[in-house]
Every structure is written in C-alpha cells, then in structure tokens.
Amino acid sequence: MIELKNLTKTFRVPAGELVALRDINLTVNDGEIFGIIGLSGAGKSTLVRCINLLERPDCGEVLIDGKNLLTMKEKELLETRRSIGMIFQGFCLLEQRTVIGNICFPLEIAGVKKQEAKARAEELLSLVGLTEKAKAYPSQLSGGQKQRVAIARALATRPKYLLCDEATSALDPTTTNSILALLQEINRTLGVTIVVITHEMDVIDRICHRVAVIDKSEIQEIGEVSDVFTSPKSEIAKELILPSVKAVGQIKGGKKLRLVFDGESAFLPVVSDLVLDCRVPVNILAAETKEIDGKAFGQILLGLPDDDRMCARAEAWLQTNRITYFEEA
Amino acid sequence: MMISEITKQLWDNGILQLGVWETIYMTLLSTLFAYIIGLPLGVLLHVTSPGGIKPVKWLNAILGFIVNIFRSIPFIILMVAMLPVAKFTVGTSMGNKAMIVMLVIAAAPYVARMVESSLKEVPEGTVEAAQAMGTPTFTLITKVLIPESKPSLITGAVISMVTILGYSAMAGTIGGTGLGQIAVSWGYQRSHSDVIWICVLLTIVIVQIIQEIGTRIARATDKRIKQ
Ligand SMILES: Nc1ncnc2c1ncn2[C@@H]1O[C@H](COP(=O)(O)OP(=O)(O)OP(=O)(O)O)[C@@H](O)[C@H]1O
Numbered sequence: 352m353i354e355l356k357n358l359t360k361t362f363r364v365p366a367g368e369l370v371a372l373r374d375i376n377l378t379v380n381d382g383e384i385f386g387i388i389g390l391s392g393a394g395k396s397t398l399v400r401c402i403n404l405l406e407r408p409d410c411g412e413v414l415i416d417g418k419n420l421l422t423m424k425e426k427e428l429l430e431t432r433r434s435i436g437m438i439f440q441g442f443c444l445l446e447q448r449t450v451i452g453n454i455c456f457p458l459e460i461a462g463v464k465k466q467e468a469k470a471r472a473e474e475l476l477s478l479v480g481l482t483e484k485a486k487a488y489p490s491q492l493s494g495g496q497k498q499r500v501a502i503a504r505a506l507a508t509r510p511k512y513l514l515c516d517e518a519t520s521a522l523d524p525t526t527t528n529s530i531l532a533l534l535q536e537i538n539r540t541l542g543v544t545i546v547v548i549t550h551e552m553d554v555i556d557r558i559c560h561r562v563a564v565i566d567k568s569e570i571q572e573i574g575e576v577s578d579v580f581t582s583p584k585s586e587i588a589k590e591l592i593l594p595s596v597k598a599v600g601q602i603k604g605g606k607k608l609r610l611v612f613d614g615e616s617a618f619l620p621v622v623s624d625l626v627l628d629c630r631v632p633v634n635i636l637a638a639e640t641k642e643i644d645g646k647a648f649g650q651i652l653l654g655l656p657d658d659d660r661m662c663a664r665a666e667a668w669l670q671t672n673r674i675t676y677f678e679e680a
Numbered sequence: 681m682m683i684s685e686i687t688k689q690l691w692d693n694g695i696l697q698l699g700v701w702e703t704i705y706m707t708l709l710s711t712l713f714a715y716i717i718g719l720p721l722g723v724l725l726h727v728t729s730p731g732g733i734k735p736v737k738w739l740n741a742i743l744g745f746i747v748n749i750f751r752s753i754p755f756i757i758l759m760v761a762m763l764p765v766a767k768f769t770v771g772t773s774m775g776n777k778a779m780i781v782m783l784v785i786a787a788a789p790y791v792a793r794m795v796e797s798s799l800k801e802v803p804e805g806t807v808e809a810a811q812a813m814g815t816p817t818f819t820l821i822t823k824v825l826i827p828e829s830k831p832s833l834i835t836g837a838v839i840s841m842v843t844i845l846g847y848s849a850m851a852g853t854i855g856g857t858g859l860g861q862i863a864v865s866w867g868y869q870r871s872h873s874d875v876i877w878i879c880v881l882l883t884i885v886i887v888q889i890i891q892e893i894g895t896r897i898a899r900a901t902d903k904r905i906k907q
Pocket residue numbers: 362363364369370371389390391392393394395396397398550
C-alpha cells in the first residue's frame with residue numbers, strides 16, 4: 352500500500368516560492384491501477400516523484416507498506432526504491448547499453464549474479480514481446496519498443512509497485528493502446544500495483560480502477576473511475592471528462608435530458624426503445640460512452656421536441672424503465 | 681623554400697626523429713597523468729554542482745575556484761611559477777620529467793572542465809531513472825555517468841591531447857625537449873626558418889593523426905549512432 356499523508360512540496364523559483372503540491376492525501380491499494388489526472392503544471396509529476404523520493408516533500412509522510420520513506424537511512428531508501436519500478440515519458444534508457452544490458456542494469460545494482468540476471472532479462476524481454484531485439488541499442492528502437500524495454504527494466508527486480516509518469520504521452524494512439532494493454536496484463540498476471548500519471552482521460556478510462564483528479568497543486572476529487580466518470584463533482588473533473596458534452600449543453604431548443612448509464616444497461620436499446628415506445632423523435636446531442644471493466648458507462652444528452660406532452664411521455668418512460676436522468680438547464 | 685644543410689644534418693643525426701618521438705611521448709604521458717587527476721576532479725565538479733547528484737555547495741565552490749585560477753594563468757607563466765613543484769616532486773626542474781609535471785599541473789584543470797562538460801551531456805532523466813532503481817551515488821558515476829558520456833569523454837581527451845601537445849612545444853623554451861625545443865634553439869635562435877617550418881609541419885601531422893584516431897574511436901564506441 353502506498354500512503355501519502357499531508358504532503359506539501361514547494362519549489363524555490365526566482366519569483367519566490369511555488370507551491371507544487373498542497374496537503375496531498377491519498378492511498379493506493381495493493382493490486383489496483385491508480386490513475387492521477389490533471390492538466391499540465393498541475394503537479395502530477397511532482398506528486399509521483401514524491402512517492403520514491405526523487406523529489407523530497409517539505410512535509411508530510413510517504414508510507415510504503417507502512418514504512419515512512421522520509422525517515423529512512425540512505426541504504427534503506429535505496430533498498431525500498433528497488434521495490435518501486437518507474438517508467439517515464441522520455442523512456443530514459445541507457446543509450447550506450449544494449450536492450451538486454453539495460454534490463455540487466457537494475458539487477459547488477461541489486462547484486463544479482465550475471466548469469467541469473469541475463470536469464471531474468473530474457474524472461475522479461477519475452478514478456479514485453481521484444482526477444483529478437485535483445486542485442487539492439489535504444490537508438491535502433493521505435494518509441495513503443497523503447498517503452499517496452501523501460502517497462503521490462505522497471506520490472507526486473509520484481510517490484511511490487513510501478514510508477515508511470517506520462518508513459519504513453521510520446522506515443523501514437525495504436526502504440527499507446529498496446530502499452531496500456533501491457534500494463535494491464537502486468538497488473539493482472541503479476542499483481543503489480545500501478546500508479547499512472549496522465550493528462551489524457553482516455554488512459555484512465557482504459558486501464559485504471561480508481562482515479563485522483565489534481566488541479567492547482569491539490570487533489571480535487573478521488574474515487575472509483577466509474578463514479579468519477581458518471582458524476583464528476585469538481586469543475587476540473589467535469590472539464591476533463593465531459594468536454595464535448597459540456598460544449599453541446601449550450602445549444603438552444605427544447606428540453607434536454609442527460610441520461611446516465613451506470614453499468615446496468617446498454618446504450619442503444621434504451622434510446623431506440625424510448626423512440627419506438629413513446630413515438631417521440633429525439634435528437635442525440637452528445638454521447639460519451641465508455642466500457643469500464645466490461646460494463647457500460649456513460650452519458651447521453653438527448654434533445655426532445657418542444658412539446659410538453661411528448662416530453663412528459665418520454666420522462667415517464669425513463670422513470671418506469673429506471674433510467675437515471677437529469678434535466679439540463 | 682630551400683632545405684638548408686642544417687635541416688639535413690638534423691635529420692641525418694636523428695635529432696628531428698627524436699624530437700617527434702619526444703613530443704609524442706611527453707604528450708601521451710602528460711595526458712595520461714592529467715586525466716588521472718583531472719577525471720576525478722571533473723567528476724567531483726559535476727557531482728557536487730547545484731542540481732548534481734550529490735550537491736555540496738562549499739566543495740563545489742572551492743574546486744571551481746581553484747580550477748578557474750589555474751585556467752586563467754597563461755601557460756608559460758604557470759610553468760615558470762611551478763618549477764619549484766617539479767623540483768619537489770621529481771627532484772629536478774629541468775628536462776622532460778620536470779616538463780611533464782608542469783604540463784600535468786597546467787592541463788589537469790583544463791581536463792577537469794572538459795570532463796565536467798561531457799558529464800553534463802548525460803540527460804537528467806537517464807540519471808533519475810537509475811536513481812529510481814536505487815543506484816548508490818558511486819555506482820551512478822561508474823555505471824551511468826561515465827559510460828553514457830564515453831564518446832564525448834573520448835572527444836574531449838583528443839582535444840586535451842592536442843592542447844597538451846601545444847603546451848609541450850612551449851615547454852621547449854624553458855628546458856623541455858621535442859619539436860618545440862628544436863624549433864626554438866635550431867630554427868629561431870640560429871635563424872634557420874626552414875627548421876621552424878619543418879617542425880610546424882611535423883606537429884601538424886602529429887595533430888592530424890591524433891585527431892583522426894580519436895574521432896574514429898569516439899564514433900566506434902558511440903551506440904547512439906545508427907549503423
Ligand atoms: N525542479 C523544479 N523547480 C521549480 N519548479 C518546479 C520544479 N519541478 C516542477 N516545478 C513546478 O511545479 C509545478 C508542477 O510541476 P509538475 O511537473 O509536477 O507538473 P505536471 O502536472 O507533471 O505537468 P505536465 O503535465 O506538464 O508534466 C509546475 O508549475 C512546475 O513549473
């Protein structure tokens with residue numbers, strides 16, 4: 352378990368002091384994929400770097416499995432860091448070492464015998480699907496391949512935790528998907544607890560179980576991804592999650608209803624049934640539909656005709672079918 | 681230009697050949713010792729700098745100050761000033777042994793700055809990734825900083841070597857041997873300009889060879905270059 356308690360971090364800058372993190376409290380449970388989302392400069396990187404003390408917070412506590420990193424001696428801290436893997440946006444591989452040499456690096460540091468390290472590295476290479484690139488140098492790899500090597504390297508010492516700081520931000524959508532799938536597989540098969548930093552809602556959506564939304568150096572909202580998705584409370588969360596829906600809300604016309612799907616029902620039958628049963632023509636103004644953990648979540652914004660009786664009919668139908676909806680102003 | 685009798689004699693008596701050999705030998709040996717001192721010094725300068733992997737403000741300030749002082753004294757003055765040091769360390773202030781001591785004193789601070797700037801080229805992220813893996817400071821230096829900047833360090837060594845070769849020629853004016861000394865005593869003092877030009881030519885050839893070999897080694901070791 353990773354626990355951050357009352358974490359505050361201030362940077363000294365020429366203009367004075369810059370508060371990068373203010374009173375951060377959060378817990379990452381074992382076995383989950385925890386997302387941290389926020390806009391650029393929100394403090395995401397600083398937050399994740401505080402977890403392995405690449406950045407030392409001014410005050411607060413960083414507890415890994417109940418042990419406070421901030422009070423540890425140097426040696427103990429180095430040991431603890433070996434149980435926390437980390438990958439970066441820029442991959443950060445050793446350019447003068449081969450792929451296999453890169454993966455062996457953390458094992459060398461941990462004092463693993465050469466032969467043993469090589470065997471372990473080969474095992475990891477096959478896990479990330481790069482066996483044939485063992486002797487290549489990073490300069491000969493694509494971005495996606497580099498990130499796979501970085502993941503293999505981060506997992507070499509069998510860490511319990513894996514921190515990912517914008518691990519897919521430098522990659523194209525297809526490569527991003529394959530890396531996210533790999534992270535998910537690592538979480539499921541190896542039981543590694545993963546902390547994912549991103550500014551893309553899609554990344555959270557695809558693989559995270561819980562999410563913290565950070566803005567202006569503070570955590571604004573924290574919860575199950577499905578909850579935050581269906582009913583974002585903070586302004587920033589709404590902005591990040593429902594950008595398109597929000598924009599459409601401004602269209603003038605008849606009554607607008609926001610249908611909320613919480614994983615109980617599918618999307619399409621609801622809308623078509625509503626239309627067929629009530630004989631009410633509807634306009635789909637916006638739809639944000641997601642699949643999370645195999646269940647359907649999302650929202651559909653329906654524009655109803657400017658007709659009171661038709662609206663009443665539609666609302667009655669939604670109520671009897673137990674579909675959650677809100678009337679939009 | 682006419683090749684005078686004296687040049688022919690210098691060649692036939694093997695004086696020029698010996699000069700070439702002595703120049704090379706002094707340069708190589710001085711570079712070696714300059715690196716034995718300058719490499720750790722450069723590493724220390726980099727590591728203790730603000731934002732380095734182990735910032736130590738006072739140590740960095742002191743080292744930086746000393747290096748700057750030595751670097752700002754013109755070589756010829758530094759050499760004369762350091763004659764007593766040569767006498768103290770190798771027992772004489774004359775001859776090649778003493779010259780090597782002075783070359784090393786003059787070149788080590790230069791080498792330190794060279795090394796420091798090479799290490800600076802290693803991306804911060806690479807070092808941080810290693811830190812995140814729990815790499816101790818010393819291992820960070822030996823397994824990350826130095827190997828990752830190896831091509832740049834080699835390039836730096838070539839530049840340093842050429843500089844030291846230049847210094848060694850100057851050492852010829854105050855009791856060293858080699859091409860510099862031949863150019864001064866046979867060419868300048870006895871007014872045989874062709875001797876000077878022969879020495880210049882030989883020096884250029886040596887520099888070119890050092891440069892060529894060095895660049896090749898640097899390129900061959902750099903794994904960032906796509907084959
Ligand atoms: N070493 C530093 N020195 C001074 N200020 C810093 C330092 N690191 C971060 N900051 C500042 O702290 C704030 C938060 O930075 P951080 O890198 O955590 O943001 P981020 O959410 O990761 O942004 P991005 O999505 O762009 O990576 C920013 O205003 C940044 O300028």
